[in-house]
Amino acid sequence: MTYLAKPRLHHPSLTVNKVGYTRRDYEGKNSTLCAGCGHDSISAAIIQACWELDIEPHRVAKLSGIGCSSKTPDYFLGASHGFNTVHGRMPSVLTGANLANRSLLYLGISGDGDSASIGLGQFAHAMRRAVRMVYIVEDNGVYGLTKGQFSATADRGSRSKKGAINSDNPVDMIGMALQLGASYVARGFSGDKAQLVPLIKGAIGHGGAAFIDVISPCIAFNNHAGSTKCYDYVREHNEAMNRLDFITPRSEITTDYAPGEVVEVVQHDGRTLRLRKLHDGYDPTDRLAAMNHVQTHQARGEVVTGLLYVDPDASDLHAALNTSARPLNTLGNQELCPGAAELATLNAALRC
Amino acid sequence: MQPTDTANPAYFHKVVDCQWACPAHTPVPEYIRLIGQGRYSDAYMVNWVSNVFPGILGRTCDRPCEPACRRARVEQSNGEHPEPVAICRLKRVAADMKDDVSRRMPKVAPRNGKRIACVGAGPASLTVARDLAPLGYEVAVFDGEAKAGGFIRTQIPRFRLPESVIDEETGYILDLGVAFQSGQRIESMRALLAQGFDAVFVGCGAPRGRDLDLPGRHEAAQHIHIGIDWLASVSFGHITSIGKRVIVLGGGNTAMDCCRSARRLGGAEVKVIVRSGFDEMKASPWEKEDAQHEGIPIINFHVPKSFEHSDGKLTGLKFEVVRAVYDEHGRRSLVPTGEPEVLVECDDVLIAVGQENAFPWIERDSGIEFDQWGLPKLDKTTFQSTLPNVFFGGDAAFGPKNIITAVAHGHEAAVSIDRLLHGEDIRRRPDPMTNLLSTKMGIHEWSYDNDTSNDPRFKVPWAKAEMALANIRVEVELGFDAATAFKEASRCLNCDVQTVFSAPACIECDACVDICPMDCISFTINGDEPDLRKRLKAPALNLEQDLYVSGMLKTGRVMVKDEDVCLHCGLCAERCPTGAWDMQKFLLEPAQAGPMCRDARKDSRAPEVVA
Numbered sequence: 001m002t003y004l005a006k007p008r009l010h011h012p013s014l015t016v017n018k019v020g021y022t023r024r025d026y027e028g029k030n031s032t033l034c035a036g037c038g039h040d041s042i043s044a045a046i047i048q049a050c051w052e053l054d055i056e057p058h059r060v061a062k063l064s065g066i067g068c069s070s071k072t073p074d075y076f077l078g079a080s081h082g083f084n085t086v087h088g089r090m091p092s093v094l095t096g097a098n099l100a101n102r103s104l105l106y107l108g109i110s111g112d113g114d115s116a117s118i119g120l121g122q123f124a125h126a127m128r129r130a131v132r133m134v135y136i137v138e139d140n141g142v143y144g145l146t147k148g149q150f151s152a153t154a155d156r157g158s159r160s161k162k163g164a165i166n167s168d169n170p171v172d173m174i175g176m177a178l179q180l181g182a183s184y185v186a187r188g189f190s191g192d193k194a195q196l197v198p199l200i201k202g203a204i205g206h207g208g209a210a211f212i213d214v215i216s217p218c219i220a221f222n223n224h225a226g227s228t229k230c231y232d233y234v235r236e237h238n239e240a241m242n243r244l245d246f247i248t249p250r251s252e253i254t255t256d257y258a259p260g261e262v263v264e265v266v267q268h269d270g271r272t273l274r275l276r277k278l279h280d281g282y283d284p285t286d287r288l289a290a291m292n293h294v295q296t297h298q299a300r301g302e303v304v305t306g307l308l309y310v311d312p313d314a315s316d317l318h319a320a321l322n323t324s325a326r327p328l329n330t331l332g333n334q335e336l337c338p339g340a341a342e343l344a345t346l347n348a349a350l351r352c
Numbered sequence: 353m354q355p356t357d358t359a360n361p362a363y364f365h366k367v368v369d370c371q372w373a374c375p376a377h378t379p380v381p382e383y384i385r386l387i388g389q390g391r392y393s394d395a396y397m398v399n400w401v402s403n404v405f406p407g408i409l410g411r412t413c414d415r416p417c418e419p420a421c422r423r424a425r426v427e428q429s430n431g432e433h434p435e436p437v438a439i440c441r442l443k444r445v446a447a448d449m450k451d452d453v454s455r456r457m458p459k460v461a462p463r464n465g466k467r468i469a470c471v472g473a474g475p476a477s478l479t480v481a482r483d484l485a486p487l488g489y490e491v492a493v494f495d496g497e498a499k500a501g502g503f504i505r506t507q508i509p510r511f512r513l514p515e516s517v518i519d520e521e522t523g524y525i526l527d528l529g530v531a532f533q534s535g536q537r538i539e540s541m542r543a544l545l546a547q548g549f550d551a552v553f554v555g556c557g558a559p560r561g562r563d564l565d566l567p568g569r570h571e572a573a574q575h576i577h578i579g580i581d582w583l584a585s586v587s588f589g590h591i592t593s594i595g596k597r598v599i600v601l602g603g604g605n606t607a608m609d610c611c612r613s614a615r616r617l618g619g620a621e622v623k624v625i626v627r628s629g630f631d632e633m634k635a636s637p638w639e640k641e642d643a644q645h646e647g648i649p650i651i652n653f654h655v656p657k658s659f660e661h662s663d664g665k666l667t668g669l670k671f672e673v674v675r676a677v678y679d680e681h682g683r684r685s686l687v688p689t690g691e692p693e694v695l696v697e698c699d700d701v702l703i704a705v706g707q708e709n710a711f712p713w714i715e716r717d718s719g720i721e722f723d724q725w726g727l728p729k730l731d732k733t734t735f736q737s738t739l740p741n742v743f744f745g746g747d748a749a750f751g752p753k754n755i756i757t758a759v760a761h762g763h764e765a766a767v768s769i770d771r772l773l774h775g776e777d778i779r780r781r782p783d784p785m786t787n788l789l790s791t792k793m794g795i796h797e798w799s800y801d802n803d804t805s806n807d808p809r810f811k812v813p814w815a816k817a818e819m820a821l822a823n824i825r826v827e828v829e830l831g832f833d834a835a836t837a838f839k840e841a842s843r844c845l846n847c848d849v850q851t852v853f854s855a856p857a858c859i860e861c862d863a864c865v866d867i868c869p870m871d872c873i874s875f876t877i878n879g880d881e882p883d884l885r886k887r888l889k890a891p892a893l894n895l896e897q898d899l900y901v902s903g904m905l906k907t908g909r910v911m912v913k914d915e916d917v918c919l920h921c922g923l924c925a926e927r928c929p930t931g932a933w934d935m936q937k938f939l940l941e942p943a944q945a946g947p948m949c950r951d952a953r954k955d956s957r958a959p960e961v962v963a
Contacts, residue, residue, distance in 0.1 A: 002867060002926040003796035007804040007919055011871045011890040012428040024869075036861040036929025044866035191860060219861065219929040231859050235907060 005030045018054040026051050028078035032071065038190030038216030039069055039138050043076040045193050046107070046136075049200040050077065055105060061097055062107040065090040065119060068145055069111030069138035069216075077107075088119025091126035091135070095317070098131055101327040102318050105204060106133040113143055116152035116171040123173070127180040127209050132316035134203040135182075135211045137173055138190075140218035141229035148221030159226030172298070174308060177211040178291045183314030184210035185290075186244075187305045189234055190217065199307060201246040205271045208314030215303065234303050241293075241306035242284065243276040267312045275307060284310055353881055355903040355910075358852065361786040364938040366898060367915050368848045370439060373420035375760035377784075377942050378402040380417055380439055381848040385800060387442055388841035390834070393453050395446035400453070402941070404479050404525070404759050405504070407517040410444025411829070412508055414605075414636060414754035422847055425894070426870070426917050427808075435809040437843045441829075445837040447517070453524075460529045464488035466773050469549040471538050474502025475755045476746025477555030478525045479762025483945040484769060485528040492549075493530055496537030500526060503557050503747075504755065506584035507606065509613045510825045541714040541742075551741045551769045554714075554728075555762065558747035562706040564601065568659030568666075575666035576659065579610045579704030586613055586824070595699025598622045599669055601656055602704035603633030608640065610702040611648045616824040623696065624650045625669075627686060629676055642828070646821065655686065657693060659701070668697040707752045727751060734778045735765040743768060763944055770945035780951070782943035791849055791935045792925075798935055800849050802922040805842040846920045850938045853911055855902040857932035860909070864924035864933055865889065870917045873924060878910045888914055 006027070014022045026047040031040050050060070057079035064070035066087035073082050081104070085093045094108050108126075115123045115137050126135065141154040148161050152171045159165055177185045184206040188196035196214065203210035215234050217223045223230040228237075242263075265273040265285060275284060283289055290309040297304045317323075324331065356363060366372050370380040378399060386395035399406035418424075421436030428434045466489050470477035473495035481491045499505060500522040504513070526532050538544050544552060561578035563569070569576060575595065579602065585591040598619040600611040603626035614622045624643065626633055630652045633640065640650065654671035661667055671694045674686040709727055714720055719739040721729045728737050728744050735743045745761030747753060768778040791799040813830045814820070820828045832840060865873050871890035878884070884899060885892040892899060892914035902911040925933040943949045 002923050004803050004921070004923065004926075006867060006923065007869045007921055008806060009426055009430050009804060009869055009919060011917060012425070012430075013890050013893070014429070014871070034929065035927050036859070036863045038861065040866055040927075041862045044862070191862060193862065217861070219859075223859070231861065232906070 002030065017051055019056050021051065021057070023047060023051040025079070026057060026077055028073070028075045031075040033068060033075075034144075034220045036219040037068070038140065038214075038218070039072050040075065041190040041193065042136065042138055042196070042214050042216055043072050045188075045190075045196045045200055047076050048193070048197045049204060052197070053201055053204060055204070059104055060107060061094075061104045062109060063090050063094045063097065064109040065111075065114035067111040067114045068140075068218075069109060070114055072138065073107070073109050088114050088117070088122055090114065091119065091122040091131070094133055095126060095129065095131045098133065099317070099323065101329060102132075102323070103327045106131075108133050108135045110135070110137050112137060112139045112141060112151045112153040112173075116173055120152075120171065124176065124180055127177055127182045127211065130181060130183065130209045130314070130316045130320065132208055132318070133210065134200065134206075135209065136200070137211075137213050138216045139173070139213050139229070140216050140222055141227070142218045142222040144218045144221055148218075155228040158228045159224070161221050161224055173211075173213050174294060174304070175291065177213075178287060178294070178309055181209070182211040182309075183208035183311035184307075185309040186211070186307045187213045187215070187303075189215045189238060189303075189305055191231055191235065192238075192305075195240065195243065195305065198244040198246045202244055202273050202307060202310070205246065205267065205269070206310070206314065207267060207269060208311065208316045215305075228303075237301060237303045239297055239302040239304050241279050241282050241304060241308060243278065244307050245274040245276070247272040247274055265310055265312050267314075273307065273310060278306070284308060285312065287311070353878060353884060353899065353901045355855075356898070356900045358900075361784055361940055363898070364788070364850050365940050367850060368938065368940075369420040369422050370417035371848070371940065373416045374403075375416065375757045376403045376763065377760075377940065378417075379848065379939060379941065381844055381846050382939060383446060384437070384439070384442055384841050384844040385846065387446055388801070388838055388844075390838075392446050392449040393451045393456070396450040396453055397456055399443055399446060400524070403756060404482055404762075405475060405521045405755065406443050407447030407521050408504055408513060409755060410440060410442075410447050411513050411517070412504075413440050413443070413756050415440040416756070422845055422917065423843055426845065426919060431808055433808065438809055438812070438832075438840050441812050441832060442837060442841055445832050445834075448831050449834065449837075454527075457524055458486035458528065460486050461488040463490055466490065466550045467492070467548070468551050468553065468769060469494065469544060469547070470553045470555060471544070472502055472554070472556035472746075472748070473497070473500035473522070473532065473534075474555050474557050474746055474758060475504060476748070476758040476762040476765070477502070477553060478522060479759045480553045480555065480745065480766045480769070481530045482525045482528060483763060483766035485525075485530050487770065487946055491530045492533055493526075494533045494536045494538050496535065498534050500532055500534070502555075503580075506587050507580055507609065509583065509586070509609050511612070511616065511820060511828050512609070514825075514827055539713050541718045541720065545718065545742075549741075550773055551743065553765055553769065554742065554744045554748050555746045555758070556748050558707040558709045558752045560708045560710040561703065562708055564656060564703050564705060566656060566658050568661050571664060572659045572661035572666035574664070575699060576701045576703065579606050579702050580707060582702055583609055583613060586617065591617070593618045596620045597698040598700045598702065599696060599698045600624045600702045600704060602626065602706070603628060603635055604704060604706070605635045605639050606707070607702075607704035608635050608643045610704050611643055612646055613824060614700070614702065615646055615648060616821055619700075622648050623698075624648060625654045625656070625671065625696065626650065626652050627655050627674070629653060632676075632684075646817070653686070654694065660695065666699065666701065668695050669701060670695050707747070709748060709751060711748075731779070733764065733781060734768040735761060736768055736772075736778060741772065763942065766945035767943065767949045770949060774950055774952070776951050782949040784943055785939075785941045785948070787939040788850070788852070788936045791937050796926045798849075798922055800846050800935075800937070801842065802846070802849075802920070802935070804845065804919050804921050805839070807839055807843055809843065810836050810840045847918075848938050849920050849922070849935050851900070851913065851918060851920065851922075851924060852934050852936045853900065853902050853913070854932050854934070855905055855911065857930045858902070858905055858911065859930055859932075860905055860907055861929060863927040863929065867923045867927040869921065869923070870919055872914050872916070872918045874912045875905070875909045876912060877908070878904070884912055885914075888912055890914070892916060
């Protein structure tokens, strides 16, 4: 962490986006995380993505649970709505918020402890219900706040800072998200913003449950030889499936790609995800193939990254429940309490 | 790009923009920190060692440091008026608020038997005297005037520089056992050389003001004055009044001193009229502002044509109105607009259109050669003339410049003289003393204040206009008080506290990139410089400022830092988990005359280590 707040002075060339903000306007408070924490890089990536997408900060709700990762919403988007829930309960609070006000952009920030241990059930149900949200797990494989015990995502056989070997099998959050029906599944690495920022932008533009597992090394307790979540290991074993360019409908296509190198996925709001293939034959729109491919590579000890699966026709919980098209707080008395006649009609419809 | 060679002192020196720009390379951030700590005497001595006249320069310096100051670039698009730190006025604070420093002055070594003559008692000569006298040289300073200081005393009006300050600072030098031969103008170089001095330093300035030979010049001579001569007469009290309507011709700092002096001696309507455009005037921007502040208009693009007179009395000046035209090479020419000539009525004219060097006292067969412009042929680094034991410095060397340049010349000439008289090659110049030391005190504590101030530049308070204009001896600027000086000192970014990067320690976690408020740091694939400058997190468009490039990192990328607008806030180092970034204080002191400037340091007075 730094003791001083970041000076408000900025580079003379800093520009404003379409909604009139500089990138610096998307920052939050001073981070209190350890120096070099991967989570701070993820915060910076979220800031970058929101600035690039011209998102109005007051139209964002960021929710989190408990843990190092769950502290981070305080360090970005200082002008957005925030809710720090009970440990592991971010998904259900977010689900409720989303049902009440569907017009906000929901960022669920969680960690491997918050989502893979105490909140595993919450995570599973948010995914299977297709709550429209960006669910980011800042995954360092270790309980940092309690001084470095293995977390539920630590790989079997990996070594703790004190030398203990992990004998438990890891929770595979990517595998679970794929299986449970998440319609946008990706893995990034805090040390590679060029990959991570487009993944976050894609998730923000996605129409359903978007899940990103971000490997985020814990400098203090999990960045040593023998760890599978340290910078060196992840860099050596990083197997990127593709490179994502997120394209809004307005923007022009400027880069030339070799034929066959690119897959374009047009989502139903018209936004395009353009993927530069790094693996032949990998089709990120085929859920079963994606599960197979990811499992095969993971079994070889590779850290699979990139956009692993996307359903361009994703729908969400609101569509399934046929809810009000407007946020509840915009409904008036007449709509909330339509009167005795409406009730009688409804009751009549339910009688056999 | 190749990895930056930070072992070369020039690299980090250049990052300290102010020190790099200063002809004498005064370690500016070093003394500004001391002022911030209230250590005024220490701050004064840092200055004194380097620029010899802190009190004088703190009021009158041409301040090349301020246009170079990083603060002004940093404040671009961050504030309404980006402005540098008030370096010059902070220097004055050190001089005004110091305690008695006489006991800190150097001890004079026993005489070494060598005799040096300095011609003129201006800043260049006095610097040579100060550098050489403590080493044991017998230094004689000759000057035609009664008191030392040269142009500092005769040209700079008292309302900018009180005489007591000149007395004090010339006194420190003359008290080092320097023989001041006052009232002795040197009339013959040959006679001087015949006195058997081991070396002669000529620091006699550029004492001749340029004249304007226009129609009417001789007829109306009584009311036409050469600026620098007139200023000297004012300074000595020979002139105490001037006509009501005064025209000052010329756009340099001397013209500004002339018009402001005239304003105080009865000139109710003083105008400055210049040939060039306002922006191209040679005067420093702040001197122009000061003149305008006193109600003196500056009229530009007017070329004087003739002095109008009747009955031997000046009545006015005729001007041709011109405009600036630039050719394809950007060369300017002044072209008449075709408007009718303008008559400006006046009672007196002050001509301040430049100064010339004049060496009528140096016999042309003395062995000292001169070039086609009448300037001595000199070696640019040693200041040696074609007569090996004669050196030139200050305005006498390369034409009129300013005090701080004269001081810088004096230091270099003193090094040359010291080496020459020790039988060493004077073309070989001594390296500067440099030091690089970590400022880390704790996890996020540093031995400098890294909390960047957001204050805009503070204004120096002025004496009330009616008081200041009523008396030419009333100093206009009052100087900062201690509280304001502290706040102004806090605006300094501590550019001498360098961001030092260690590639082997870096794990490329991006923490520094994320925290850097100015987007200075990038990790990217290496390339050539023009390519890299475009690809950084914020484009590096200021080509004057270097890129700091590391060796190759584990991922095959390099760290590239654009030095341009770095705040030296140290947040990169606070965020760095491995100490790959460190904030290290860089101190550079140019070598001065003495044992340390010589190759054979056996006669060094530093205690010898006995094995």
